[in-house]
């Protein structure tokens with residue numbers, strides 16, 4: 001499988017994402033500039049974390065107007081797998097590919113720590129490889145990770161099983177403890193925790209690896 005890792009000005013987790021899916025997962029990947037206008041030939045799109053455009057205006061609000069975005073939207077609308085992590089999640093909500101918004105953490109501090117999570121849906125293209133393992137731990141590192149949506153959207157997310165990850169200790173004030181959601185079709189996932197920072201024992205944690213294994217298994221299907 002061939003992953004595209006999108007690089008915006010200010011991305012800082014692109015190399016980690018690349019390393020996770022090449023060295024650790026054993027698939028191929030390419031770093032794709034925000035100036036590119038096509039994603040032809042890729043089987044999956046990874047939007048990494050960071051501070052795109054310096055987080056000016058709102059995290060992800062400027063990246064969403066980048067030249068690559070129409071290609072990402074087309075890729076998603078054609079059913080392609082798209083994963084947005086942290087700043088990637090923020091970009092996906094700003095682009096309208098995922099509902100809701102990420103606001104400033106309730107503490108108004110940047111939070112950088114390990115977060116215990118619950119996998120609420122193991123039947124997705126991003127979580128199938130977790131099996132019965134529904135309690136995991138992934139690093140978080142964000143200033144604007146406080147997920148917000150209105151009541152009607154939350155009811156929809158629940159009814160369609162779009163809530164994939166929740167925090168066990170809600171560090172940022174997110175509605176319904178939400179740490180990650182999919183779109184209605186299930187092919188776009190946005191999450192604040194960083195699975196690419198937890199893919200080998202040298203890092204002290206491998207809880208992120210099954211997420212990428214799930215994506216690869218889905219593409220092979």
Ligand SMILES: NC(=O)CC[C@H](N)C(=O)O
Nearest residue numbers: 049050086087142143144
């Ligand atoms: N690690 C990240 O992607 C951080 C995202 C964003 N810059 C924030 O602080 O919320």
